Amino acid sequence: MEGPPLRGAAPFHFMGALVASWRIAQVALAMELTQAEWTAVGLSLKVATVAALAGLPFGVAVAWLLARRDFPGKGILNALVHMPLVLPPVVTGWLLLIGFGREGIFGRALEACCGLVFSFRWTGAALAAATMGFPLVVRAIRLSLEAVDPRLEQAAATLGAPGWRVFLTVTLPLAAPGVIAGLVLGFAKSIGEFGATITFVANIPGETQTIATAIYTTTQDPNGTPATIRLTLIALSIAFAAIVASEGLAARAKRRGQAA
Amino acid sequence: MIVIDVQFARGDFSLRAAIRAKGRILALVGPSGTGKTTLLNLVAGLERPSKGLIAIGDLVFFDSQRRVDLKPYRRRLGYVFQEPRLFPHLTVAGNLRYGMKDAALGQPLVAFDDLVARLGLGALLARAPQGLSGGEKQRVAIGRALLSDPLALLLDEPLAGIDDARGENIFAIVETLRDAFKIPMIFVSHRRDEVSRLASEVALVERGRLIEAAPAA
Numbered sequence: 001m002e003g004p005p006l007r008g009a010a011p012f013h014f015m016g017a018l019v020a021s022w023r024i025a026q027v028a029l030a031m032e033l034t035q036a037e038w039t040a041v042g043l044s045l046k047v048a049t050v051a052a053l054a055g056l057p058f059g060v061a062v063a064w065l066l067a068r069r070d071f072p073g074k075g076i077l078n079a080l081v082h083m084p085l086v087l088p089p090v091v092t093g094w095l096l097l098i099g100f101g102r103e104g105i106f107g108r109a110l111e112a113c114c115g116l117v118f119s120f121r122w123t124g125a126a127l128a129a130a131t132m133g134f135p136l137v138v139r140a141i142r143l144s145l146e147a148v149d150p151r152l153e154q155a156a157a158t159l160g161a162p163g164w165r166v167f168l169t170v171t172l173p174l175a176a177p178g179v180i181a182g183l184v185l186g187f188a189k190s191i192g193e194f195g196a197t198i199t200f201v202a203n204i205p206g207e208t209q210t211i212a213t214a215i216y217t218t219t220q221d222p223n224g225t226p227a228t229i230r231l232t233l234i235a236l237s238i239a240f241a242a243i244v245a246s247e248g249l250a251a252r253a254k255r256r257g258q259a260a
Numbered sequence: 261m262i263v264i265d266v267q268f269a270r271g272d273f274s275l276r277a278a279i280r281a282k283g284r285i286l287a288l289v290g291p292s293g294t295g296k297t298t299l300l301n302l303v304a305g306l307e308r309p310s311k312g313l314i315a316i317g318d319l320v321f322f323d324s325q326r327r328v329d330l331k332p333y334r335r336r337l338g339y340v341f342q343e344p345r346l347f348p349h350l351t352v353a354g355n356l357r358y359g360m361k362d363a364a365l366g367q368p369l370v371a372f373d374d375l376v377a378r379l380g381l382g383a384l385l386a387r388a389p390q391g392l393s394g395g396e397k398q399r400v401a402i403g404r405a406l407l408s409d410p411l412a413l414l415l416d417e418p419l420a421g422i423d424d425a426r427g428e429n430i431f432a433i434v435e436t437l438r439d440a441f442k443i444p445m446i447f448v449s450h451r452r453d454e455v456s457r458l459a460s461e462v463a464l465v466e467r468g469r470l471i472e473a474a475p476a477a
Contacts, residue, residue: 151345154306157332158339159359159408166333169358173349 014251017244031230039206040214041234047125047210048190052183055130055137059182063141085135089195096128096200124201125208129190136189137182144178145171181246188242191235211235262286262444266302266312266322275299283460284444290465296448297342299465300414303446304339305332316412316444338410340418344397346389352400353385359408369409369441378433379403380426395422402430406437413437415447419454434458
């Protein structure tokens with residue numbers, strides 16, 4: 001991670017980058033993908049979308065705690081949030097297997113209460129992806145929450161708004177660009193996630209095989225190079241578009257004045 | 261009756277106030293940096309005294325002996341800060357309406373259209389606060405506080421940066437609220453004319469110490 005994603009967006013040629021990523025996508029789309037490859041691409045998009053959206057409320061909550069609250073153990077929470085960034089992904093995946101596998105303490109509870117099964121399912125791939133992207137999501141949202149002027153929140157409180165209403169009507173709207181940037185980053189990270197995913201839910205075509213794990217399979221096959229190239233181009237275009245979108249949004253957030 | 265009898269400390273800054281004003285309108289005067297704004301923040305509940313009593317009339321906001329400490333949003337105070345603090349993501353109208361209660365809850369202190377006209381904000385309602393002049397912003401902030409149907413007003417140099425004609429207009433509104441609605445007010449001011457025209461009592465704040473309340477001259 002080179003600095004926070006909300007800064008340094010100055011001489012970024014948004015349109016140029018967008019056109020470049022569209023060209024790559026055109027090359028990718030002109031290719032004939034096999035059924036299995038299409039399945040992997042579709043599954044990747046599904047997993048990344050669900051991971052980004054389902055992880056977002058947790059990301060907002062943790063970012064808010066870190067940005068606005070003082071409590072014992074805050075440093076520990078911050079360290080825990082950043083763990084997936086520094087741990088070997090295979091370790092994160094294994095910990096998910098222990099905790100959220102069918103015999104895991106959380107896995108068993110979630111299956112009992114909501115019929116939610118993670119192990120060797122696409123839902124598990126989404127959980128792994130959301131976990132790996134979580135530090136990036138929290139970081140983006142936290143920075144934008146910290147940039148919200150607390151004096152505006154005080155003003156809202158004196159106008160009769162309870163804490164939750166202040167958060168929903170003042171804090172969150174003002175932090176929206178960071179929340180969107182976090183969403184896009186979480187999505188992009190999910191598209192690229194490999195280590196934790198393959199450890200937690202393996203590499204089952206049609207169920208848990210994403211673009212990343214599909215590429216892993218094709219690289220193991222001596223005749224798999226064309227498939228590897230096709231999938232790589234798709235991965236490139238998706239990741240590129242996501243980062244471009246995130247940078248563009250960050251630049252917009254910068255242009256928008258904070259205090260009136 | 262306005263009571264601000266508190267001890268407060270934050271870092272190097274400490275404040276000891278023993279204000280018991282009999283009237284409804286209290287002016288806080290004194291050199292800058294002595295804690296006048298802090299006193300308003302204590303009344304609004306944005307800062308917390310270590311102990312003491314804060315009350316306006318029958319409304320007890322803070323009482324360390326009886327363990328009363330109302331949250332800011334329950335105090336129903338219209339607070340006009342020194343800087344406008346407008347919400348940048350809302351229009352002028354959105355800012356004005358932010359604190360407005362459900363119309364079903366009863367007649368508001370001042371009607372929206374009437375206040376907008378008196379503050380001269382009619383042409384600005386759809387604008388974003390970023391484009392307004394300093395005086396315009398301050399007028400929106402005053403309107404926003406009055407429309408929240410407050411039980412008392414806290415004004416921190418409300419007319420600073422507002423030209424005389426507009427200031428006179430706002431003065432008239434504040435006087436109306438004082439006389440017609442008997443609404444209590446605490447205001448910080450550097451201006452002699454403001455103090456003598458509005459206040460029934462004056463408290464002098466010096467080096468974070470009280471601070472005696474005396475009838476306005």
